[in-house]
Every structure is written in C-alpha cells, then in structure tokens.
Amino acid sequence: MRFASSGGYSVLHSSGLQHWFKNWQGLRKHKLTASTFAAAVGFFHRRRLQLWLEKIGAIEPFSGNLATCWSNIKEEEALERYKLITGNSVLFPEFQVYGNRNAGDDWLGASPDGVVDRLVYGLPSRGVLEIKCPFFDGNMKKATPWSRIPLYCVPQAQGLMEILDRDWMDFYVWTPKGSSLFRVYRDAEYWDVLKMVLSDFWWNHVQPAREICSKSQITDPLLELRSLKPAPRHEMCSYIVYESKRVVDSSKLLMREINGKLIN
Template identity: 40%
Template structure:
C-alpha cells in the first residue's frame, strides 16, 4: 500500500490539559455524537509543539496547514468515514446508533444529539488525554509524534479518515498510539485499567493501521488508578471483512442519500437509503473482533505507580519490574513488528469465568443473526 497523507504533522511534548472553554464544548458537541465512543484529540492549547524530527520526515508525509479542531479539520472529518465510527457503521451497538451515524453524515450535525452522560465521558477523555500520553511516554520511553488528521493516499479509499492519538517511530516499521480514558459510568475515580482488550475497539485500530500503512498499535488504557498497554497487530483478512460492510454503508446508504438531498427531494425520499440497525455480517465481525481482542498482547500493567512488563517465552509469561532493569521499556521490547508465531500450545486452558463470557458472546452473536434488521 502506498503511504498515507497527513494533516498538521508535528512532534509534541505534553502537559496537563486545562478545562474546556464554552466554545470548545460547543465544538465537541458538533463533532461528536452517538456515533463514536473514543475521545477526540485534546485542544491545541494543551500541547507544546516542536518541529518534527528528520526520522519522521523520512516517511514523506504530506503536511497541511489545517489546525486541530479548526473548521477545516471538522469539515475533513465530516466528509469522511472515520475510524472512531467504524464499530457503529458495522452495527456493533443496539438501538439507533447506526441510523444516527448515517443521519449525521447526510444532514447537518445536530449539536444536541449526544446525551449528557456521553458528553461527560467525552470531556473526561479530552481533559485527560494529554496527561495520559505523557504517562505513556514516561513508562515506555518512546517518543510520540502527533498529527491532526490522516486520509488514505489511494483515491479509491479517500472517503476513509483517521485521527490517531500519536505515531510511534518512523515509517516504515513504526506504530500507532491510541489512548482511552474510561469514564467508568460516571465514576472515573474508581476505574481500574483493562485486564483484557475490549473487542469493540478492534475496527478502529485495524482501520488506523490500514489507512496509515502501519503494522501495529499500542492501545493504552489510562485511569487515575493505573494503566495498561496492549499491542495489536495488523490483520489484513479482518480488514477485508469489515471493509466490505463499511463500503456498503458509505456508498449505498450515505452517498445516495446526500445526492437525493442535494437534488431537493423531501426527507421521505432521503430516508429510502436509511441503513438497517445491523448488517447481515455484524455477528461474524463481532465474533472475529472478540477473538482478536483476546489474543492481543498485554505488554505492561501499572497499578498505583508499580509497573510490570510482560513477555511471552514459550508457554510462560515473564514479568519484569521496570526498576529491576537499567533499560527503558522501549529498549526491553523488540522493534520487530511481525507478531510472534502462534501454535496450539500457546492457548492455555482458560478458567470457568472466561468460558462463561465466551458462551455469552456466542449467544449474543446468534441473537444478532436471528434478529430481523430494523428498517
């Protein structure tokens, strides 16, 4: 795949974000709706920018002067299907989430779409994202570079876009950083970092890797009480599966509805292109996502300031306290981007709890397949 094109690519040093202003809160409402769970990029005021390194420039990124959270930046996102909305476009969520995403892309965004609870969760992510990235840098020793917006360089994929939280290393061989700050249902002060990777983030990170032509993502879960780092590798077969559904959603639902609206037709005519609540392959995608999430590598766990790193050696997981080594985490971990070979022996027997979760997941997938799609 050819290299991707980036807007406003810069290396950054982070400091703690300040509370959102009224204008930033309004922008957040207009840019985020029920279609997305992941937090947007932090306000530009929370970052100290410095020029990109020569290693980064070697990737031949095409820069743009569109500032983050500017009108141009929002316009770029509105006219693309962004990776943060992939799970919604795939039909992962119950109710009208898929329809709301379609409506958001066809009509003018409704600033009142997001509910109060969702707005608080989004604001929590915005306020803490910079501090979370700073903590990731402190733990791993990696340099994180930031960009405003990324689009696929191939014309046939130009309707896809991404706003990852950071880039790790230079191209080729570098990775992507995606940060999550769980709101914990309104109680973030009691939240603990994930012990397993939530499957519904798999479409987002796989989409980021495809758009930016990178082979791995560090998905960093930050909470007040600790954090975890999961490594996810690129899976082209999975992308082929979800791409067909995403393409159908965009070109058979969104684009024709937009064209109908531009022709001056009434809303009833536009609604003929309204998508169903799920896709016929939604169950399969959820099953594949859950399997891949369960196989994601837990690289690091931090609880109350104590950091442990995990490496797989055969059947055993080796745990090392960072204080026991003079090397940084990035030095201890390999820069080999290929996932380690798996064998049947790698999958140890799981406990009763995990079997129950698997049974529930299979039942959920079967229910999705049986349930008639809402028109």
C-alpha cells in the same frame, strides 16, 4: 437539508474541554472516520442510524459528551505517562485520508493520537498510538485500567493501522488509579471484511441519500429516504464481532499498573 439546532451554547463546547491538538471537525464531516467504524457496522444500538443521519446532513454531527470531554482533558496527561513507561517518542500527524494511498478511498479517514517509529534490530518498526481515558460514568471509584480490549475498539484500531499504513498499535488505557498497555497487530483479513461493510454503508446508504438531499428538500429523512435507511446492524456484524474477539485474543497485554504497582 438544514441541520437541526439546539439554539443554545453547551458548556461541553468550551475551549478548555476540547482536544489539545485535534481540531479537525471540518475535515471529518464528510468522511467516515475510524472512530465511527464500529457504529457503521452496527456494534451499538441505534448508533448506525444516527451516524447515517449525521453523514447525510439531517442532524448535527456528534460533538461530544461528558465522556469525550474527560478524555480530551486527560489525554495529554496520559500521553506523558505512556512516554515515561515506554521511553517512546511520539509524533503527531495531521488528519489522515486513506485516499492519499488508495485512489477512490478518500471517503475514509482517521485522526490518530500519535505515531511511533522505532528501530528493532536495525529494522524500522512502525506503530500507531491510541489512548483511551474511560469515564466510568463519572464514578472514579470504578476507574481501574482495562485488562482486556473491548471488542468495539477493534474496528477503530484496525482502521487506524490500515489508513496510516502501520504494522502495530500501542493501545494505552489511562485512569487516575493506573494504566494498561496492549499491543495489537495489523490484520489484513479483518480489514478486508470490515472495508466491505463500511463500503456498503457509505455507497449504498450515505452517498445516494446525500445526492437526493442535494437536489430536493427533505423534511423527514426517516420516511422520505426509508429505502436508503440502513438496518440497525449490517448482516456481517456478528461475524465482525466474532473476528474482533479473535483480534483481542491475539493482542498482548504488555503492562498493567494500579496505584503505581505492576499487576501480573
């Protein structure tokens, strides 16, 4: 199969709008990465089918939009604010593959924003950092830091903690008007269900379609591979949404500031 091509150059691909250290597109291409876990489950309308088409090579992988460009150019500023607020030192690991610890799971990967290693009462405390710089459709008048973690962020959060083998996550939300910091904890039961759904997407839909595409000329995958096309939502999607609410309810809002003032 051949990738569809727009035939032109998008300003969104300019070097100044790319992430300041994550240049891992090639490594991500043939993996299911944490940032796509919610889509693979079916959290977003039509995104599950689009992700399937991307992973079998029928269309080009998602390469960014205005929201991701905003996040790319603001994340370094957000990181400095996070370090100032918490006093934490942040390390920047390479792209992580789950199979490094679990043979046979190398189809899962993650690109963390950073990791945090601390000592608490003399014992190691291992965390991962996730930074969000929401775009608000470009309307910065609405740009106030979240007071609650969106449910669609939970699959990514739990995936990052599992793949990096971390116990907790600092989920930091930055806006021009202020920021908020949440603590999320690793949930093994949540991951077990999530991984089952991800495995179904990968092994029952992506991989069989890939094998056919490698041997045959496919011009219309939606028609010719319709038996392998995933449903818009996995049958366990509603359950995972419900469990995501439980995870969010158990997370802790550590800090929320607006215009330099702490908000209770």
